[in-house]
Amino acid sequence: MHERGIYKMRTISERTGLSPSLLRAWERRHGLLQPERTEGGHRLYTETDLRVLQRVRDLLESGRSIGELASLGRQALLNGASSAAPAPRVQPTSPPVGPEVEETLQHYRGVIVQAAVGLDELALQRGLDESFALVRPCVALHQVVFPALREVGELWARGECSVAGEHLVSAKVVGRLIKLIEVANPEPGPQTPRAICACLPDEQHVIGALVTAYQLARHGFHVHYLGASMPLQDLERSCQVVAPRVVALSVVRPALLATHQPGLIAFAERAGREGVQVLLGGPGVRGADPKIAEAGVLLLDPVRTDLRDTLRSLSRI
Numbered sequence: 001m002h003e004r005g006i007y008k009m010r011t012i013s014e015r016t017g018l019s020p021s022l023l024r025a026w027e028r029r030h031g032l033l034q035p036e037r038t039e040g041g042h043r044l045y046t047e048t049d050l051r052v053l054q055r056v057r058d059l060l061e062s063g064r065s066i067g068e069l070a071s072l073g074r075q076a077l078l079n080g081a082s083s084a085a086p087a088p089r090v091q092p093t094s095p096p097v098g099p100e101v102e103e104t105l106q107h108y109r110g111v112i113v114q115a116a117v118g119l120d121e122l123a124l125q126r127g128l129d130e131s132f133a134l135v136r137p138c139v140a141l142h143q144v145v146f147p148a149l150r151e152v153g154e155l156w157a158r159g160e161c162s163v164a165g166e167h168l169v170s171a172k173v174v175g176r177l178i179k180l181i182e183v184a185n186p187e188p189g190p191q192t193p194r195a196i197c198a199c200l201p202d203e204q205h206v207i208g209a210l211v212t213a214y215q216l217a218r219h220g221f222h223v224h225y226l227g228a229s230m231p232l233q234d235l236e237r238s239c240q241v242v243a244p245r246v247v248a249l250s251v252v253r254p255a256l257l258a259t260h261q262p263g264l265i266a267f268a269e270r271a272g273r274e275g276v277q278v279l280l281g282g283p284g285v286r287g288a289d290p291k292i293a294e295a296g297v298l299l300l301d302p303v304r305t306d307l308r309d310t311l312r313s314l315s316r317i
Contacts, residue, residue, distance in 0.1 A: 007045045009035075016053045022130050023053075025104060029134075030070035032056070052077050066133050104134060105143050112148040116165040117155065124172055137180055141211065145173055149207070170207065177210040181225060184217035195221040195246040196238055198230035200260050200284075208250035208282040212300075221246065232263045239276060246277050251284035258289075265295040272296040 009020050026032050033052065035043040055077045056069050069077065111127035114120070131144040152169055155161035186192055197213035199206055206228050213223045224242055226235070230249075239247065249264075251257045257264075257280075268278040272295075280292065281300030293299055 007047075007050060009043045009045070012045045012050060012053065015050060016057050018053060018057060018133070019126070019130060021104070022133055025101070025134055026066060026070075029101065030066060032066075032070045032074070048074075048078070060129070060133050067136055101134065102143075105131065105140075108134075108144050109148045109151070112144070112169060113151050113155070116148075116152045116169040117161045119162075119165055119168060121168065121172075124169060128172060128176060132176070137214075145176075149173065173207060174210060177207065177214055178225075181210065181214050181217050181223060184214060186217070186220060186222050188222040192222045193220065193246070194224065194242055194244040195248060196224045196226060196235070196242055196244045197248045198226035198235060198250075199228045200249055200251045200256060200264070201231050202229055202256055202259070203251050203253070203284075204228045205252045205282075206250070208252070209248070212248045212250065212279070212281060216246065216248065232260070232267050236267060236270070239271065239274070244276060246279060247271060248279040248281070250282040251280065252282050254284045254287060257284045257292075261289060261292060264297070265291060268292075268295040268297045 007015070009023060012018075013020050013023065023033070027034070033045070033049050035045050035049065037043060052074050056066070059069055059077075060066065108127045108131040112124060112131075115124035115127060128145070131140040134140070135143070149169065152161055152166055156163065156166050188194065195213075195216045197209045197216065199209050209227075210225065213225045217223045224238070224244070226238060235247070264280075271278050278297045279300055280288075280297050285299045288299055
């Protein structure tokens with residue numbers, strides 16, 4: 001209940017769908033809201049606070065980060081100016097998270113894993129939403145989402161998580177990455193470099209390709225994401241239409257890379273003559289035949305999570 005536009009935290013949480021723990025974390029970390037307190041220490045929010053939070057919630061759902069929105073300020077959010085502000089093309093390195101935030105991120109990792117095991121779609125969505133609302137998307141990906149995916153995979157291998165649970169969490173992560181790419185992707189223009197991202201033929205695991213697509217978009221490339229199992233012949237036709245500077249491919253299984261190595265080498269050599277840089281990443285590049293690199297393919301270390309230097313240099317090609 002509320003009186004004269006004054007709301008308690010429980011009401012604010014119900015009206016916005018933002019949990020009390022998340023609201024408290026935003027207050028400490030970003031200072032977006034400074035609610036009044038009752039004599040008993042309970043937070044009191046105004047009608048304006050509610051409008052700010054509803055606007056923030058809507059923008060978070062479009063893929064923006066809480067750090068970016070907090071930097072805009074309350075008035076810009078209330079005016080709706082942030083909806084027209086472009087997403088930053090190269091975000092600065094996120095500061096190391098403190099112990100309290102790290103503990104919260106670890107909690108969300110557990111929420112996602114347990115939701116996958118229990119096929120709890122609502123809990124899974126909440127864990128993802130609150131992770132991305134607390135920290136920058138790249139931090140949420142590398143400190144929450146990817147560790148959770150690895151743990152789910154290990155549980156599946158031990159028979160403690162079903163294929164359905166693994167597919168559920170993967171589908172949610174894929175949807176989140178596609179949304180992030182849509183927000184970060186710059187408008188195509190005569191001076192905007194273009195990139196194509198896809199998976200090698202017969203490769204169905206798309207998360208690596210999507211992560212690379214997101215990073216390329218954040219570094220100023222207009223990305224054409226072509227999805228799983230892309231035939232090299234069709235990929236070459238796409239290059240003739242799009243004229244990309246970069247083609248980024250993903251592979252998970254080394255045996256699959258070995259199968260398609262001759263075609264990949266021929267494609268990379270032809271692309272190189274047209275000034276196109278081919279990237280290849282994913283767990284499947286471990287122990288790759290040196291002939292692939294000799295053909296001009298830049299192999300991305302599957303352990304690295306930060307490709308800023310590589311992508312920055314590519315943007316200057």
